[in-house]
Structure formats: C-alpha cells, structure tokens
Amino acid sequence: MSFTNPDVLVIGAGAAGISAARTLLAGGLSCVVLEAGPRLGGRAKTCLTLGAPFDHGATWLHDADTNPLTRFATDALDHDTVRERHFWMGDRWAMLEEIAAHARAEDAFFAAMDAAAALPDCPVASVVPQGGFWDATIRHWQGAQIQAREVELLSLHDQIENDLEGPNLLPRQGVGALLAGLAAALPIRLNAPVESLDWSGPGVVVRGGFGQLRARAAIVTVSTGVLAAEGIRFTPALPPRHAQAVHDLPMGLLTKFGFRCSERLGIGPFHGIRVRVTPENPRPASWIMWPFGADHLFGFVGGARAWALSAAGPAETEADLRAEFATIFGPGHLGQGLVTDWGENPHFLGSYSQARPGAAGARAVLAEPLGPLLFAGEATHRGLAGTIGGAWAEGERAATSLLDNPPAA
Template sequence: MNTTFDVAIVGAGAAGIAAAGRLAGSGLNTILLEASSRIGGRAWTVELDGMALDLGCGWLHSADRNPWTRIAEQTGFEIDRRNPPWGRSVPRPGFSIDEQAAAGEAYDRWHDRMLTRPLPRDIAADHLVPGDRWNPYLQALSGFINGTALEHLSIQDYANYEAVATEENWRPLRGYGTLIASHLPPETVCMLVTPLERLILSPKGGVMLATPRGELHARTVILTVSSNVLAGGTMQLPDELEPWREAAGRLPLGYDEKLFLRIVDEATFPKELHAIGNPYDEATVAYHIRPLGRPMIECFLGGVSAKLLADGGPVAAYEHIMKELTGLFGAKARCGLRFLTTSQWRHDARVGGAYSHALPRYSSARRTLAAPFENRIFFAGEATHESAFSTAHGAYASGIRAAEEAIAAIAVASR
C-alpha cells in the first residue's frame, strides 16, 4: 500500500467528506483517515423498525442556502420542505396557547436585549431578568440550541450565527447522515478504524502521521476532528500547534443527545406535534411526536437534560422522559411506547460531545482555529466556521475552504 500522499484528511465527517469531494479530480493523491468504523461523524442515520433515525444532525438548517440541499436535489434525495413543528402556534399538552405566547415574548425580549444592548462581559445570561418565571425556559432553549447554559455562551458568537441564519428548516427523508455519507467520492481512499495517534512535523517539509496501521507521510494534512478531540489528549500534536489546541478548548462541544421511542399504542398519541415536557424546568426535553408521520417519538435532550443522559446513562434519561410524557399524555403513555435507541455523543471518545459554542469573550477563537499552520496543516469542521458553526453546512463549507487552501499551498510549493 502507498504510504505517501499529497493530502491526508483526518476525520470522515461532513467536513472531511466535503474536503475529499473538492480534492477529487484535482490530481492530488489523497487519503481519508477515520477513527470509527463508519463515515459521517456527527451525521449518523440508523435504520430501525423500517425508519431512518438521525442520531446526530437531522435538519437542513438555513435550507434555502444550505449546500446539502443542492447536493440532495442533485442526487435524488427527497426533502420534506414543511415548516418545522416547533414554530407553529398550536395547542400543546402542558403548554397552553397563552403560555406559549408569554414564553415567546420573554424570548424575544431577551433576544432583543442581547443583540441591541451588548454588555462588556459577553455573557448571554447577563441579559436574563432576575427571578423571571421564563428563565428556566430560556435556559432549556439554550440547551437545545447551544448545548450549554447561557452563563457559558458568548453573546458575540450567538449574534454571528443569528446574522446569517434563515428560517428555512427542512428534512431529508432518508436521513441527513445517509445524505452526507453518500457524498464521499468513490475514488477516495478511506481507511476506517484508523485513528490518528501522533502528528509529527518533518524538518524537510510535510507531515508524518502515526496510526495503529503504521506511518503515513503527507505533504499537507487537513484536520477535521471535533474541538473536544483537538483540545483533548487522544492524539499527540506538535508543540507548534498549541495555539490551535488552546483555541479549540475555548470552543467546547455542548451537551445534546437524542432518544427514540416507538409508538406501539396508536390511540395514545396525536398526529405530528412538537411538545415541551415542562416549560418551567430547564431540564425539560423537547418531543417531536410522529415526525414525518412515522410511529415514533424523537426526544431531543439539550443542556441539563442531555447531561442527565451523559451522567446517569440511558436508564436515567428514559425515566426522566417517561415522567414528562406521562404527565403530558397520562399513565397509558408508558405502556404505549417502546425504547428504540439513543445517542451517546458525550461518551464517544472520537467526538466528545454535540456541537461547539464559544465561551464568553472567545468568539474570535473560531478564526484562530481555522487558520493554517505553515501551509501544511489546515483545519476544518463546524467549530472553525465563524457564522455557521454547529451545523453540517458549516462543516461542509469549512471542508471546501481547507481543501482549496491545501490545493493552493501544494501548487505554490511545486513551482
């Protein structure tokens, strides 16, 4: 097997797959290394009971300008373009229309204060009204959206995302993970179960990559691993990359998980609906009941509730969910459901969490993390995007950007 390459891509998630797609046909000898036994990274669709379940990203956010939308259309992936259920003002169990309106107004006021009256500490929680009854609701929303409490969220980072996001959110019917995995060019050499153990800078230029399968040499490397992996100790990086590791540490992955339940009692649950377990509890879970008309409930845990799953395991999370669902739909809800599966992103050492958020005062760390090192190491992944972080389309754009940087660097060195 060849052990010398022009470009080595580390990580076969959305960013790595996008980089491989850009490099295909470039004439450069490319290899893709993936630590796990599958491709897709935090985009992962599993088939259970005849249903495509996205354990990771599931929505084409900003779908009207999301490149994965175009890719889906070009490759025959059907897209559900209906508005997501969370934006509809409809009667919800345990959350009346009046309560929804009051909660929405509280969110709008907080959102307006945050974006129009910046405070020096850059902490989103500073804009909460002390003692307001909707503060737990706002914290729960932050858990769903950011994976963390508002005390740990940079206002500037949040504003950067809001400035470019659109309200279009669509779903690929066969799963986002399936869509992303299908985009890997067939000619790309991809080595699964091949984690990067050590990165060594060659004094003559280029990089050596140590893996359990032996050493590889590359003129350039594109690192697409998550910020938690980059900041952690699962791979040895040269001291020269300490600024990048430090930047990654300021962009930690939050707590977000999913748990799926099969509906076995059709009469217990209504048609497609979005519900909140308890809007007055920051540990509440969001429920998408019968998504796409399918007989299941997609439970979305964020922040405190996702940490419950990470710390207490699936059993603790399941009991928390059952308490909320029986409170909403009655005792029959427990026997009307069957556990299907759950994500475990926090415990996956190859990922380490959900998606990144910038700590207060460190939104600029994204720019630092995206900068190349000596035109031989390039960085990609959702955490490197300054406005579309936490999304698969942000990861895609970063992979394209890093691939083009590598192509340009090699062209200059070859002159």
C-alpha cells in the same frame, strides 16, 4: 483499496472530511481520509432501528438558503411549514394566549441579544430577560436544548454571529444517509485512528495502528473535544494561540433519543412538544412526533442534564425519559427506545462546540493554518458554527486553500 502516501491527508470522515476530500480530488490533489471509527459521516449517522430513518446526530439542514448541503437534499421537507408547537404546563396544555405570550417573550430574548451586540462579549445569560413567566423556559430552550450548553456558558458574540435563520430542511432519507452517499468512492480508510501527527516538516507524518503515512499537508477535522483530550498527539505541540482556541471552544452535549410509538396521542405529525420550565422541573426534554408519519417520536435533552445522563449510562437515560414522557401522556405508550451518546464516545466527546464568553474570536484562530497543518470542521466556521453545513463549508475552505497554494512536495 490500497493507500500510498498522498498529497494531502484528511483526518476524519465526517462532513468536513468528506467535503475536503471531494474538493481536493476535484482540484487535482490526491488524498487519503483516515477515519477512526467503523463508518462514514461522523456526527451524522442514520439508522433504521426504529423502523424508519432516524438520525443520531445532525437532523436538520439549518439556514437552508445558505447551507451548502441544501443542493444535495432533493428529498427534503421544509420542517417550518408543517411544525406546530405544543407547550406542556406541568398539568395541562398551554392556552392560545399563553402561546402568544411565549412568542412575545421569545422575540424579547432575541431583541435583547441584538441590543447588546455592541457591548463587549459576555455570557448570553447576562443580557437576556429573566423573571418573566416564560423567560426560564426560553433560556433553557435557547441554551441547553438548542446550543447544548446553558446560556450562562455561551458567548453573546458567537451566538449572534451563528444565529440560524430558517428554513430548516429535514431530508427524508436522513442526514447521515445523505452524507454517506456523498462519500461514495472516496479514498477513505475506516477503523484507522490517527494517534500522532508530526508537522515539524517538511510536510506531515501521521501514525497509528495502520502504520505510517506521509503527505505534503494534513486537514484535521476531529472535534474540539477530541483535540482538547489530546486524542491526537501533535509534534511539535500546538502553539499556545491554537491550544487556547481549542480550550475556548468546548463541546456542549445534546443527547438525541427516539421511541417507537404506534398511537398518535392526539398530536399531529412533526408537531413539537416543549415543557414549561419551573423550579420543580428545571431541565425538561423536548419532543417531536411522528416524522414523515413514521411510528416513532424523537427528542432531545441538552446541557448539564445530558452530561449527567451520559455519565449514568443509556439504560438510566432511557428510563428517565420514559418516566418524563409518562408525566405528560401517562405510562405505557412507548415501545422500543434508542438513546444516543456522543458525550462518552472518544471519537467525539460531545455534540458540537460553543465559544466561551469572551472568546468569540476562537473559531477564526483555530482556522489559521500552521504551515502544513490545517484545522476544519463545525468549530472553525463563522456563521454556521456547530452545524453540518458549517462543517461542510470548512472542509471545502481548507481544501481550496491547499489547491490555491499547493504545499511543497
């Protein structure tokens, strides 16, 4: 495919970039998508290394009733209908009454957030229960394990605005494969990192190893991690309002991993395992067994522990997780392992964005157009921030705004 100057340049071929390109083309504006990496999908990537589809990044379509990708996921299973949770207490499985107490403590966590919604923005940690039997476990789960940052680092208002309701769909083919299919035949140039973007006008000029391209406007979909690290040099520099918004939306880190395992270990398919947090075990991983009956399990480790393991490297991370699994099931069950690392990859530098306490308005600020320059991605969505559905919707939003107000030629 040859690439000439289009109406619009789209930077990044993740969910936001793919949906932006589809929307622009459908509306009659030409575009070229420049993608730094060698593949489509960004933080959605499916591989078959473990013998069945395994997503390195986005795994569920959350909030499926409002998720714009639900309509494409014709092979998806509603995970909530088959999931069962097991809690490891450190030396035994939790009993039914302990599991019921966990459910009550989880309800109390969300009730406390709702009760504090009218207060000025503050860290989630300062309003949710602590000290109860399950509180540290729920804080760890709702912070590091789900949001990829500890509850001390999360804006209460941002969390309330982006609270996800079920159902949670699991596409059988994998979210990465689903997304790659939606990018078929789009004008995407891979291995084309944008090094600089001049938006001094008229229009934009981008430069990189691929040369130089001009357009009437650009939609930039790279992560706030890439923006904060100045992975793209803007001329003129971003104004303070946008630079502050980037600073206020730092990336958390969620490391996903998988292991082959042909035994069933007395646990049903899709069942989840969480571990009770104790002073001796403050940051446990979580595990999901045998998706679609496959011979592998997958799991997550998030927040500060994920960053520490990312710095230590994949071999150490894998060894650490094998050892943790062995404390529950004993040694020798796990086969081939796979550990993702979104933290060190310069095209992402984290898993997804979270607003700092006091900065819940940052997503709306980053979404404000700067003449011919627009930002879109999971970080700019309000409602589904941090998710692939939010990223998709934002690509559409940015493209639609250019179709409604075509940039000057």
